[in-house]
Amino acid sequence: MSNATDNLIEAEKMIRNNIIGSVEQSRTIEICKLLFLNNNNENDWRIKCYTTDDHKVRFCIDRGNDCSEDKIRTSFLNINPNFQIGILSSDAKKSYFTRHDKNWCIINAPMSRELSDKDIYEDIVDSYHERMQKMRMKVDGKMLFNVLGSSTITHPPLIGVNPTRGDVEKILREIAPKGKEIDEEVLKRRIEFAFALEKRTLKLGWWEETKKNLVEWSKRG
Secondary structure, eight states, X not given: OOOOBOOHHHHHHHHHHHSOSHHHHHHHHHHHHHHHTTOOTXXXXXXXXXXXXXXOEEEEEESSSHHHHOHHHHEEEEEOTTOOEEEEOSSOOSTTOEEOSSXXXXXXXXXHHHSOHHHHHHHHHHHHHHHHHHTTOOOOTTSTHHHHHHSSOSSOOSSXXXXXXXXXXXXXXXXXXXXXXXXXXXXXXXXXXXXXHTTOOBOTTHHHHHHHHHHHHHHHO
């Protein structure tokens, strides 16, 4: 039976069990959450996540039984354990794409780790739309991809706020249970993700200020 799911908790478990590295896991989980935002009762299809026997995490479009019968036919995103990313791209429009076959391109792991979230999300958007076209489905530009495209603010405006201690502690409870130590990059990306979901803007230079605040907050206990 297929292990394809649109349940976020089950998908997160799949990701943690198959993707190597805490930063890579965190980025894959963020992608999954953003993709699942598009699953609502208004659509007659769902985006689902599943894993393969060689530990790849894939995302597919399911209109009822697509993902269970032939997942390859409806998949549009493939993430290897080392965070190498595979997307649909018939014309290989980006310079960092490596052609895999006539339909799929690869973003090699070293490059995928260096790319910004915004670049990766734009590639996912293009891949998703290409899959929809191949499936003869209507492409709706109002879907989650407006969220994807703006989820990480690469050049924040001057108007914004720094995360409060409460903001940070809430995120730490989610990703670092029982005081488990986590990578700074993981925390940074989760803060960006949380603010994007809440449609809040981070202040220019927020991360440097937050790192200073973390030191002060730890002193106060």
